[in-house]
Amino acid sequence: MPSATTSVSTAAVQQLPDLLALYHADPRVARIAESLHEKNARVQIAGTVGSAQALIANAVMAHTPGVHVFVLNDREEAAYFVNDLEALRAPLSPGEGPGVRAFFFPSPSRTPYDPDGHHDGERVTRTEVLEVLMQRTAVQPPSPPSLPSPPSPPSLTIVTYPEALVPLVVAKETMAKNTLTIKRGEELPIDTLEEWMHETGFQRVEFVYEPGQFSIRGGIVDIFSYGSDKPFRIELYGDTVESVRRFDPQDQLTVERLAEAVIVPDLQDDEADSSQLFFDQLPADAVIWLGNMQAIGDAAKQRLKLLTEAYERSPEKEKHPAPETLLATDSALIKGLLGFRKVFWGSGDQMIRRSDNEKRGQSSDHLIDPSSDQQIDFHLRPQPSFAKEFKVLSGDLHNKRNAGYTNLIACNSAKQSERLYAIFQDMEHDVAFTPLMLDLHEGFVDPELKLALYTDHQIFERYHRYRLKEGFRKNAQALTLKELTQLKPGDLVVHIDHGIGVFSGLETIETPRGPGEPPVRQEAIRLKYRDNDILYVGIHSLHRVSKFSGEEGGKAPNVSKLGSPAWKNLKEKTKAKVKVLAFNLIQLYAQRKSKPGFAFLPDTYLQHELEASFIYEDTPDQEKATADVKRDMEKSTPMDRLVCGDVGFGKTEVAIRAAFKAATDGKQVAVLVPTTILALQHAKSFKERMKGLPVRVDYINRFRSSAEQKQILADLKEGKIDILIGTHRLVSKDVKYKDLGLLIIDEEQKFGVNVKDKLKTLRATVDTLTLTATPIPRTLQFSLMGARDLSIISTPPPNRYPVSTLLQPYDEVVIRGAIEYELSRGGQVYFLHDKVKNNEFIADMVGKLVPGGK
Template sequence: DDTVILACRSARQAHHLGQMLAGYQVETAPAATPLDFTGFKTGPRVRLADQPLSRGFDLPGEKLHILSAGELFGEKRLRPGKREKGAVTAEEQVRIEELSPGDAVVHRDHGIGIFQGLLNMEVAGRRSDFMQIEYLGGDKLYVPVDRLHWISRYQGLTDQQTKLDRLGSDKWQHTKKKVTDAVWKVAQELLDIYARRDLRQGHAFTQPGELYQELENSFPYDETSGQGKAIADVLHDLTSDQPMDRLVCGDVGYGKTEVAVRAAFKVIEDGYQAALLVPTTVLAEQHAATFRERLASFPVRIACINRFRTPAQQKEIIRDLAEGRIDLLIGTHRLLSRDIVFQKLGLLIVDEEHRFGVTHKEKIKKLRAEVDILTLTATPIPRTLQMSLLGIRDLSVISTPPRLRRSIKTFLARHDDLVIREAVVRELQRGGQLFFVHNRVGSISHVSRNIEKLVPQARIAVAHGQMPGHLLEKIMVRFINHEIDVLVCTTIIESGLDIPNANTIIINRADNLGLADIYQLRGRVGRSSRQSYA
């Protein structure tokens, strides 16, 4: 005659638990909260509440028992410093109600297998629930539910591509050892780099003078509080005798480029060279135009090296750089080539570090021990962010949007020609421009022709990374000059492109892109006081 109230972590868990109990012919009813005792003496004796409790309790006089989900499923909270060796963390720990048969899971000792469901079995005279995991060759492993902290969800490729381990094989132990060794190697390299940075006496640049004040006064916008703080942080680093390694993290369009302009100018003012490393050719050209415009009133020599430059032009740039006739070099990973030699490099600025490959990051890592480093990003990679939060790298956050900036209105919809036509026509009616992102070079011309049929009056052009450099540059210049209304393009426009008149972006098949990619693409619009749409 007793009543049991089960305090679930979520409505979803309550639903799953209700289904599970129904399989055992146990009738349940909902409860508003774990402490909702109204009418508990009538109706079903098991109530499900979708509010969690850390632990349950009994009211014997009322014949009432409250149980938490943790007590029910045998999930144990491990105290810091007492974590069982080899157990996964709370974030990694799998929850039964989140798993479906066929999901890939990882056992700490036996490796990757496929979750087949829960079984209730009698072992040593006692009935209990077990997770059934199937391994390569059909071997089965039964894990008691009070050992769930040994299991984590597989976070790699999709289940169809997952390589299962064989139960009893030593392959999983070898894999764990290889990963552990690789992690230790990376950790040792990082320790070595940052130890050398701490031991090395960095160059203390001079305090800002009249020239710097002129640059500051020529900034056509009001600095936001976050932007001003980031600039002050960078100047403090540059004028100290400790090498700078600062991450400036700010949303797209929040003014990170101006922080880089001020830093580069301070270094150049003291007779050193600066380098700006960017992930794409188009972004290199955009930054070169921005820096030339900002520094037009000052005797700063700027060059841009990428695949748009002919071999003869590149050779001339490399020679001038080595002889000290170039103050600021902007470029893609071409900057990291062996033939690029600076006469007196003082600062390396890295824009969107997560877009570079492993080889390029290794080269950046080696430079980190020798020169001041400034990293700009809207979407930091986990290791970069973690190192900043731990204090290994300094962090500045620009969290305040520019004045009059409106947030981007974002819509998720199925592909519909009428929606596309309406979005294009509305933007053209207010004199604006659009990006239409289609990240498949093979079918991008077909998409462009379809938009031409939908909106015949629009001036449309195609841009992608496989085009000849001079043609791509010409198209981008025409778009910037408002000679093109709709730019049908790949993700080549993803980072840093700044075209205030383009305030609508349509991303086709966004499900094929990563979250950071979509976030960066959305940031190509909304760079003026106009309402923008994605």
């Protein structure tokens, strides 16, 4: 529908390219782009909200290619902005490729004075950005007059925040001098390459799995550069580079083939050369987008304070440079912005004023004089809050459609779109909206374009978590590689086809390719069998080899003989035993299926509403476990499923959805937990999730009075309580259910024998769901052999970092540093010790170490 002020139509917006084209043709965007064509341009944008900022920036960058640096107010805002830009990487037309990737430039999470130094993931991410800038700003030799000028380098987008700009970075000249570029087809003696890697601090290992490592096996060299989240594999034929590949250290498989590899050593530890502002790395024609200018100065002061405290408590501070030599001052950062084209967005009170500049002794016009800027106001409005009232949402969309608006709802998955359609269908409301498979952070309304773009997670009040590019994560090696690095010569291994052998190292071997063709060189592990027979297994066939695992303290097995029928006969005998086991298992399944059960109905409107109201995004494993449980519940045979997952991976949410499904189908639910505290926690979680829904949740434990327990049991017997949570009290003789349909057991292994005996009769004909983080061998064995169905939640929530555990002697300096670091990033600290009577003493000690903590 055409706007009153523009000629752009939103009627044809059906897919992401249509949305991008809409803003690409927006006259307001054209005005910004036109202003940026001037040297030292300053543009002030107002009236932008939510993810519209990324849409506008994406459209402006399409008009003004080059280097664009976005300085957001903090890390979280920057991460969401990167997420939005990456979601918008779509071609404007079918023939074009995806848009320009947005690079994230984070701040170091550790100080140079911490015992464990830098966090490798952030160090790699920062170095990657600096390397890209170095490659872009490298001086190119002029083209001869007879040849056309080389094409302009591609556009580059960098997103960062003030805290990340404060640490000085390695100078461009130093990085260029210490960087090695290896090109396919060039001459490179392997001895020269090895010498360079030793000189630049790379560590030689057998397998590379983290930055700063390299390995040499024959003519194959693996190098993990600090400028890449994946290692490089260089294959040499004599002194000639035959191939350059990037590979995954988890499975050793090639990710992509390259024409060249840029190897960057760890230059961030060379503080003497870390003497350049980040802005000094940028080309002169870069465009810098700024929000709150004051945040830059505040970040510089806060970072200096943090580093000074870490420096003063460092036991070896004389070996480290002073904090002042590692950081940029607030005035230096402000001055570093001089000469660049700048875009300011936000309200006028966020801008740095003329008086602030004069206090710093700087000219009043070197950054911004709002009266002289090109000012463009988009007049956007944020997405309204509907408080999960879908009738209100339906009315809003209906009114906007009548007013000529195009209604778009950005959903991060097809499932969320289906939930919306199901809810409106159950309400029998004819709602006009176009779903977009688009993972945006915040919706908005654009009155000039008559466009309403809402996000599904805001509608359902779900927590939206950004997804940054998967960078290097320490301890992320695949199991096969991890086991291989732990193997020592002499360890017993089992090859599925040839039996038990002895691991004797890794070698590079040559295999014939064909008549007149050079042999193929490949990596292989060397296995030794009886009578000194040797078997080579290619690195890509590791799935057929596993480390021998026998009975603890048992007799070591005999090494197999290659070509002997003994191993084949042993496998046949094992297969026969497996058939017997399978027959017994079939009988067990038959007994289970012969028992009558209750088949729950498919999901209802209320079930969709409950699941859509989950404030976090389901992980793939969590989504699969939920589907498994609901599928079992809808069968006519009793469910007996074990859901296994680490703490915080979402098992409770799976249980809540199963309990609600049972309750809305008229059945009662018993939730059995091992401790009183856990009963209180579950009761709180269940009540919060089912608030406003027609389900009554209660709990019973020793903290409830006799009168309360009596009333609860009476209500339970009459069917007035839908979900009851409690400890072993739930299996007492006086607990009577009107119609129990689902039993949920949390950490079954923690219950005693008497409780488990009572559970056998209780779970005979009702659906049973067991949750555990650490199943006992017997429980796990029953699940693995099929007597109980098994769902594993192994996917962590987005952006969850792996647990880092350090074991070291008691040291108050280390304790204070760890607590202060966690508090500085807005985190919380739990201090655990072994005696309750010492709680006050420990609290007093921590209070003295960290006076600023609460």
